Amino acid sequence: MEAAIRQLQSLDYVHTSFFTNSAYEQLAQKLTEASRGVFSRALCLSGGSxxxxxxxxIARQYFVEKGEVQRSRFITRRQSYHGNTIGALSVGSNVKRRHDFRPLLFDVSTISECNFYRHGLVGESEAQYAMRAARELDAELSKQPPGTVIGFIAETIVGATAGALTPPKGYFQEISRICVKHGVLLILDEIMCGMGRSGKLFAFEWEDVRPDIATCGKALGGGIQPVSAVLLSDKIVDAIQAGSGSLKGGHTFMGHPVGCSVALEALAILTEDGFLEDVIAKGRVLEMKLKQAFSSHPHVGAIRGRGLFWAIELVSDRTTKEPFPADARLNELIKRSAFTRGLLIYPGGGTVDGTVGDHILLAPSATADATELHEIVDRLSLAVDTGLKAANSRIDQWAADRRKKLTR
Ligand SMILES: Cc1ncc(COP(=O)(O)O)c(C=O)c1O
Structure with missing residues (x-):
């Protein structure tokens, strides 16, 4: 807040076609430094989409600069979300958010999301599954006419659409190897999972990969300013510098000094000694408490996450992993019940395939202490049981109505 006020009092706005500003320059420098050599430039914008x-x-421009103008296709994953604008919605797979706009969206290729809980085979280890899931990308790239694909885009940890879906070890390394093999770009969307949420500044640091392009937002603005960033590796920067020399396209409020000065402050906190270690330690507390509360719960099929980014997936039967009927709107009932208990959660429906499945996403503040984390799970427990009771009574009522109709 103070950083925003200070910035407003010194330089409130300049257009980037005339001027740069020091908050923007410093933020770009700090972000690229924090990536430890993965990225060399950053562009700051106003939101995730x-x-x-x-x-x-930029991914398309990279290939245009290299004379590979026939490249126009992106490959994406099912059960992903990349934003609500037309391009971002096109590369996303969130069925409900896309539905009404499908005629406006451009065509992409889609491979399965990496979800061992849902797609792992009997007798298959998580590591074997990770390779099988990654090789879907290889198969898809081999199917496309040579030289037509731009890149593969994925959320490093899937957020809203599948509920804190963390990648098994080795998955992204294999994905990265496949992208290099086929000469396409790896674009990681870390709008939700980045900036410390996973316990590392960039969630891809857990995966030991070097994306060509990454996005970050949300926590970058300390939760109070609309600011996001696109980070570019040398490979992208060099191609543009050797070609036209400038990015095609600008936005009126890009590099806004107020957003950038708040982001600078937020980044200073995120990279303070011990901050991310603290997120990891608190994440362990949250994980332990979630497991205590839900490991034996008859309707919680999966508990997953990393750092302070966790989710539970609800099922009607733990053995078959059968979800609740979508019409029961279980996740919304839990949200409502949690709200009355003073707990704000991020519920999601369509967890399994875009239509059925329910999950609850938790992303508590890094300032929460152990007592508050326990309190969050205690309230969630009550909310889950209340939501389940309401959903089950809806389901019983439908069954009774159906029986009545049949006996008429
Ligand atoms: C992974 C991911 N990408 C992009 C976006 C879009 O961000 P915004 O809502 O700031 O446009 C979101 C929003 O939740 C997101 O989770």
Whole structure:
């Protein structure tokens, strides 16, 4: 807040076509330094969807600069979300958010999300599954006419659509190897999972990969300013510098000094000694408490996450992993019940395939202490049981109505 006020009092706005500003320059420098050599440039924008749009366009520009103008296709994953603007919605797979806009969206290729709980085979280890899931990308790239694909875009940890879906070890390394093999770009969307949420500044640091392009937002603005960023590796920067020399396309409020000065402050906190270690330690507390509360719960099929980014997936039967009927709207009932208990959660439906399945996403503040984390899970427990009771009574009522109709 103080950083925003200070910035407003010194330089409130300049257009980037005339001027740069020191908050923007410092933020770009700090972000690239924090990536430890993965990225060499950063562009700052106003929101997550805008960052994804810009990332997609820069990926296309990279190939245009190299004379590979026939490249126009992106490959994406099912059960993913990259934002609500047309390009971002096109590369996303969130069925409900896309539904009404499908005629406006461009065509992409889609491979399965990496979900061992749902797609692992009997007798298959998680590591074997990770390779099988990654090789879907290889198969898809081999199917496409040579030289037509721009890149593969994925959320490093899937957020809203599948509920804190963390990648098994080795998955992204294999994905990265496949992208290099086929000469396509790896674009990681870290709008939700990045900036410390996973316990590392960039969630891809857990995976030991070097994306060509990444996006970040949300926590970058300390939760109070609309600011996001697109980070570019040398490979992208060099191609543009050797070609036209400038990015095609700008936005009126890009590099806004107020957003950037708040982001600088937020980044200073995120990279303070011990901050991310603290997120990891608190994440362990949250994980332990979630497991205590839900490991034996008859309707919780999976508990997953990393750092302070966790989810539970609800099922009607733990053995078959059968979800609740979508019409029962279980996740919304839990949200409502949690709200009355003073707990704000991020519920999601369509967890399994875009239509059925329910999950509850938790992303508590890094300032929460152990007592508060326990309190969150205690309240969630009550909310889950209340939501289940309401959903089950809806389901019983439908069954009774059906029986009545049949006996008429
Ligand atoms: C992974 C991911 N990408 C992009 C976006 C879009 O961000 P915004 O809502 O700031 O446009 C979101 C939003 O939740 C997101 O989770």
């Amino acid at each position: 805008e960052a994804v749009e810009v990332a997609l366009k």
